[in-house]
Structures are given as C-alpha cells and as structure tokens.
Amino acid sequence: MAKYMKPYQGIFWASVILTILLAAVAPALPMLVEYTLDRYILKADASGLTWMLIAMIVLLLGQTVIRYYHTLATNVLGQNVIRDIRIQVFDHITKLRLKYFDNTPLGKLITRTISDLETISNIFSQGLIQIIGDLLQLVVILGVMFYTDWKLTLIVLIPMPMMIWATYIFKEAMKSAFVDVRTWVSNLNTFLQEHISGMAIIQYFSREEQEMRKFDKININHRDAHIRANWYFSIFFPVLEIILAISTGLLVWYGSKQILANVISPGVVVAFLMYINMIFRPIRELIDKFNTLQMGMVSAERIFDVLDTEEFTPDQGTYAPADVRGDITFDHVWFAYNDEKWVLKDVSFHVQPGETLALVGATGAGKSSTINILSRFYEIQKGSILLDGRDIRDYKLDFLRGHISTVLQDVFLFADSIFNNITLHNSSISLNDVIEASKKVGAYDFIMQLPGGFDYQVQERGATLSSGQAQLISFIRALVHNPTILILDEATSSIDTETELLIQAAIDNMMVGRTAIVIAHRLSTIQKADKIIVFDKGEIKEVGTHSELLNIDGYYKKLYDLQFNSLGI
Known part of the structure; x- marks a missing residue:
C-alpha cells in the first residue's frame, strides 16, 4: 500500500509530524495538573491557580487545533489514495480478457471496486497513522511515568501481561470474523446484482418467494458474521475495563501508602490517575484501529488479488498500417474456451476485401466464437488468423479492434444520452456524423420524436426503448465509427419484419466497401x-x-427447408 502514498508525500509527512506533536503534548495536561495541585491548590495560591487554569485552556485549544489538522490530513490522504487505487482497479478490469468475466460474478467485482476500497480508505484515515500516533503516545506517557516514579509505574503496570494476552486472543478472533463479514458482503452484492438484473425472469415464473428465501439465508449468514464480530467486542472491552479497574486500585493502594509516608506528593497520584486513563484509552483505540487495519488488510488482499490477475489479451503487436483492406484468412484454426473442449476444429476460410461472408448453423456450432477470436476477445490455441496477410497478433490491439465494428443480438445501452451511446464519448465523432449515420440506418425519424432527440436520456440497459429501437441505435454506433470490417451477430433478430425491411437496404449500404461477416x-x-x-x-x-x-x-x-416450411412458405 505504501507506494500509493508517494504522490502525496507532503500530506503524508504533515500527518506524521502532527501525529508526533499529538504524542509529544499528550502528557502535558497531567503534568500541569500535578504541578498545580502541589504548588498552588495545596498552598492555597489563588493567583497562581488562575494562571495555571489559563495555561491548561491554551494547551487544550492547541491540542484541538493539532487534532483538527491531523484528522483532515489523514482523511485527505486516504481519499486521494483510494481514488488512485479505484482508477487503477477499474482500468485493470477493463483490460481483462472476456474469459475472466465468464468465470467471475459481477457482484464480486462491484464489491472489490466499491465496498472493499472504502474499507481500505480507513487504513489511512483511521488506521495506520493513527496506530503509530497511539503507540508514540504510549511510549511518551510511559517514559514520563517512569521518570516521575518508576516504582509506582511498575505497580500500575502489573495487569499489563493480562491485557496483552487478551488483546492477542481478540486479534485472532476478529481476523477470522472480518474475513467472514467481507465474504458475505461479497455474496450479498453478487446475489443482488444477478437477481435485480434478472427480475423479469423471476416475476415471469413467479419465483419471488423462493428467491426471497435464498436471499434471507445469505442475509442471515451476513448478520451472524457481524454479530460474531460484535460479540468479541462485547467481551473484550469489559475485560479491558476490569484490567483498568485493577490498575487503578493498585495505584490508589500503593500511592496512598507513599503519600502517607511522605515519599510522593498527592499531585503525583492524581497525575498517575490521568496517565492510566491515557494509557488505556490509546490501547482501547489501538484495538479498534487495529481491527480497522485488519479489515483494510483483508479488503486489500482481495483488491490486489484482482490487480494481480494477469488474464490480459497479449498486446505486444506494433503493426498499425495507414490503410486496412479487410482481407481475412482463417488458417487451420482450433479454439476452445476451456482446456481442449474444442469449439472450433481446424477451421479455414478466406474473405476478400469488400466481400460479405455469412455464417449459419445450429446454436453452439461455433459462429459467435469465430467473430470473437477475430477481435481477439479470446485467444486461439492452434492455427493463425490473418488480416491483410499479417497475423492479427502482430497488430496493436486497439488498432485492430478500432477497424472492426460489431452489432450484437443483445444490445447494451448505457444510462446516458442517445448521442453518447452512439459515439461512446469519442470526441472525434461529431453530431453531423451521427445524424448522417442515423439517416442511413433509418433511425433518424424515431430519434427526433423522442424528447430531446439525440440528447434523450436512455435508462439503464435501454429500458425505455423497444428492442427494435435499441438495435437501430447499435447499427448507428457501428456505422459512425467507420469500420473496415463490419460484424452483424444476429443483428436483426430483435427487429420486427416491418423494421427489418426498413433497415435491410441501410445494411446493404453499410456493407458497401467493407468486409462484412453476418451471423x-x-x-x-x-x-x-x-x-x-x-x-x-x-x-x-x-x-x-x-x-x-x-x-x-x-x-x-435442410436448414432452409426447415425454416421456410415452418413459416408455411
């Protein structure tokens, strides 16, 4: 985690200096109380007492100011670091190959990017630096106590081994509890993401009660994990209070004897009462912050597990010619998603520039896999794929994909304007380009009838548009990026017959001068x-x-006769 603090060394060192200042001034108040009691209160010096009161107020105000800037600096540091990590995680996720997403629940990635990162932020704002500050404060206070009266200090610290043992037991128990809590948070997010996305299926088949019972089971486990963590707290803190009471009792017993023997002054005992609380308060906070640190470390391990995932599409190619003709060759290609369960077996074909190739076959025959490996969403195991006579792995990955536009059967639209859904925030595409493409596709009229036209805000996944309208927008998206190779994957399956006839001519126009692959x-x-x-x-x-x-x-x-006979043709 430390490397993420390098860009913010100024804030970090400011936090460290403020932490040291807080530790340094921590014993000042008990020392003033001791001095005031022995020098002014016991001697009935009202004038001196007033000045000491003013000194205490100034000290407390100074501590308040230091603590304010300390809290501000640590939180600013934490939020900046988390912003950087979150950007890195998202950037990393966007570069992972599709196979990773095939095997990883979306809810798990959402938990990593949002919930786990929020937990990590507490390492900086409430964890690491604060722990260092509390440890420094303990060292300074113990040093002052030993300097004042080492015998009395040893008497006060007799219960300390008991506290160390209890702290160790608590730490181990909490680590296990926190792992369970984070696991069930991830399970909750995954379940919610899947079931909210699939709500239509749940309602179509009246599965509300059954899915509710599944959710309740996960929620119960999540609750139990939290209760277990809180149960450890409920035991540990009373144990600390008992230890504090024992230490206080020893102080009063031994200190009183020393006062009666005129070995120490009453001010020393009063100061030591304050020191004891100042020792135990940081220890209690240390435990709380240590738990914060442990939760952050658990989340950090999960985050770095994602960042350490190297499932990238290799992008070592450097070839980026000024012109791409669209000549495609599959040369004895073998491909499998898992091991050697071959999806494509020794596939070879050639598509010349400007030709239209159609792929047909039953579901699972390998059609979609063919176009996926052309764009290098998945890597082939044997053979080669050539574009204009060069292996596609020789091309820069973004250059290769930039010359291929795909229209899928399942259209995905973002919760954004129609214009941004078409351009995907590509600043090189103008409104005129979008308008021209929409007219070619035959979608201009329906878009202009929407409130705001191209500024119309599409709801999540295009919920406010018909499937045919969403498909038309995807056609514009493909055309406006001016691809060399156009891929249509069941692109007209969601469009009614009337709309299909409307855009068929537009599709023909889109294919002119382009290599096209149609499923x-x-x-x-x-x-x-x-x-x-x-x-x-x-x-x-x-x-x-x-x-x-x-x-x-x-x-x-056989496919042709089966299809047209079923239509009564």
Missing part, C-alpha cells in the same frame, strides 16, 4: 452474401453461395 438464423437475410459457411459442432461442413448450397442438398438445404 443470422433468418436465412432470408443472407441470400445476397458472397459466401456462406455452414458450421456444425465447430467444423465447416459446407461453403458456397445461397444458390450453390441449395443445389448441394446438404446441411444448408
């Missing part, structure tokens, strides 16, 4: 394709044009 279940939408590849269980079974494949009387002919 479609509706075979009527791909009859004009230059080449159609039929996939089955990860293998290419047939290749040809629409008319050529119908004449073969094979896989494609």
Whole structure:
C-alpha cells in the first residue's frame, strides 16, 4: 500500500509530524495538573491557580487545533489514495480478457471496486497513522511515568501481561470474523446484482418467494458474521475495563501508602490517575484501529488479488498500417474456451476485401466464437488468423479492434444520452456524423420524436426503448465509427419484419466497401452474401453461395427447408 502514498508525500509527512506533536503534548495536561495541585491548590495560591487554569485552556485549544489538522490530513490522504487505487482497479478490469468475466460474478467485482476500497480508505484515515500516533503516545506517557516514579509505574503496570494476552486472543478472533463479514458482503452484492438484473425472469415464473428465501439465508449468514464480530467486542472491552479497574486500585493502594509516608506528593497520584486513563484509552483505540487495519488488510488482499490477475489479451503487436483492406484468412484454426473442449476444429476460410461472408448453423456450432477470436476477445490455441496477410497478433490491439465494428443480438445501452451511446464519448465523432449515420440506418425519424432527440436520456440497459429501437441505435454506433470490417451477430433478430425491411437496404449500404461477416438464423437475410459457411459442432461442413448450397442438398438445404416450411412458405 505504501507506494500509493508517494504522490502525496507532503500530506503524508504533515500527518506524521502532527501525529508526533499529538504524542509529544499528550502528557502535558497531567503534568500541569500535578504541578498545580502541589504548588498552588495545596498552598492555597489563588493567583497562581488562575494562571495555571489559563495555561491548561491554551494547551487544550492547541491540542484541538493539532487534532483538527491531523484528522483532515489523514482523511485527505486516504481519499486521494483510494481514488488512485479505484482508477487503477477499474482500468485493470477493463483490460481483462472476456474469459475472466465468464468465470467471475459481477457482484464480486462491484464489491472489490466499491465496498472493499472504502474499507481500505480507513487504513489511512483511521488506521495506520493513527496506530503509530497511539503507540508514540504510549511510549511518551510511559517514559514520563517512569521518570516521575518508576516504582509506582511498575505497580500500575502489573495487569499489563493480562491485557496483552487478551488483546492477542481478540486479534485472532476478529481476523477470522472480518474475513467472514467481507465474504458475505461479497455474496450479498453478487446475489443482488444477478437477481435485480434478472427480475423479469423471476416475476415471469413467479419465483419471488423462493428467491426471497435464498436471499434471507445469505442475509442471515451476513448478520451472524457481524454479530460474531460484535460479540468479541462485547467481551473484550469489559475485560479491558476490569484490567483498568485493577490498575487503578493498585495505584490508589500503593500511592496512598507513599503519600502517607511522605515519599510522593498527592499531585503525583492524581497525575498517575490521568496517565492510566491515557494509557488505556490509546490501547482501547489501538484495538479498534487495529481491527480497522485488519479489515483494510483483508479488503486489500482481495483488491490486489484482482490487480494481480494477469488474464490480459497479449498486446505486444506494433503493426498499425495507414490503410486496412479487410482481407481475412482463417488458417487451420482450433479454439476452445476451456482446456481442449474444442469449439472450433481446424477451421479455414478466406474473405476478400469488400466481400460479405455469412455464417449459419445450429446454436453452439461455433459462429459467435469465430467473430470473437477475430477481435481477439479470446485467444486461439492452434492455427493463425490473418488480416491483410499479417497475423492479427502482430497488430496493436486497439488498432485492430478500432477497424472492426460489431452489432450484437443483445444490445447494451448505457444510462446516458442517445448521442453518447452512439459515439461512446469519442470526441472525434461529431453530431453531423451521427445524424448522417442515423439517416442511413433509418433511425433518424424515431430519434427526433423522442424528447430531446439525440440528447434523450436512455435508462439503464435501454429500458425505455423497444428492442427494435435499441438495435437501430447499435447499427448507428457501428456505422459512425467507420469500420473496415463490419460484424452483424444476429443483428436483426430483435427487429420486427416491418423494421427489418426498413433497415435491410441501410445494411446493404453499410456493407458497401467493407468486409462484412453476418451471423443470422433468418436465412432470408443472407441470400445476397458472397459466401456462406455452414458450421456444425465447430467444423465447416459446407461453403458456397445461397444458390450453390441449395443445389448441394446438404446441411444448408435442410436448414432452409426447415425454416421456410415452418413459416408455411
């Protein structure tokens, strides 16, 4: 964690200096009380007592000012560090390959990025520096006590081994409790994220009661983990109070004997009463802050577990030519998501610049995997994929993906304006570019009918738009980025027949001058394709044009007859 404080060394050292000042002035008040009692109160010196009162007020005001700036500095330091870590975590997550997200619940990542990071901030604002300050204060106070009367100090510290033992037991118990608390917080976030996203399915199938029982079970475990942590607190702090009472009793017993024997003054005993409280208060706070530190360390381990994840798409390529033609070659490609459970088996084909390739086949045949590995969302295990005769791994990753636009079946829209959903905050794309693209796609009229037009605020996941409207916006998004390669993955499946006919001509215009790869279940939408590849269980079974494949009387002919017979054609 220390490396994150380097950019804020000024604030850090200011916090350290203020911490040292607080520790240095800590014993000043008991010393003033001792001096006042022995020199002025016992001698009935009212004038001197007034001056000592003023000195105490000045001291307390000085401590208040120092503590104010100390608290401010440590919190500013903590929040700046957390901002930097959160940016790094988010940046790291955005660079992870999609396989990581396939195996990691979104709720877990949300917990890491928000909840765990908030806990880490307490390391700086309430943990590390504060612990150092309390330890310094203990050292200074004990030093003053030994200097004043070492015998009385040893008598007062007799219960200390008991406190050290109790503290160790408490520390070990709390560490286990905090791990459980953070685990169940993560489970709660994961459950909520999944079930709120899938609320429609829950209500469609009347699963509210069953899912409520699952949530209740997780919530009970979360509650029990917190109660267990609080139970340890409820035991430990009374134990500390008992130890404090024993120490105070020993002080009163031995101190009184020393006063009666004229060995020490009453002021010393009164000062030691204050010292004892000043020792035990930091110890109590140390335990609380140590727990804060432990919670922060548990969260830090989880955060760094994400940051240490190296599931990146290798980006060692440097090739970024001025012009990309869109010539695509798959050369004996083998691909599997896990181990050697092959999704694509020895796939080879060639798409010339400007051609339209259609991929058809049953669900799970390997069509979507083909376009995913072209954009290097996943890495192939065997073979090679070439773009304009160069292996796609030779290209800079952002350059490669910048020349490929994809329209997916499941359209994702952010809670933002339509304009920003289209441009994705790319400042090089102007409003005129968006308007022109929307007219080509046939979406301009419906957008202008919305309140605010292109400034219309889309709700989360496009909830206020129809699926067809959302799909049209995704078409504009793909077109406005001016790709060399256009990929349509079931892109018209969410559009009704009337809307499909409306934009089919626009799709044809989008494909002009571009290499296009189209995945479609509706075979009527791909009859004009230059080449159609039929996939089955990860293998290419047939290749040809629409008319050529119908004449073969094979896989494609069976799919075509099945689809059109079901439509009564």
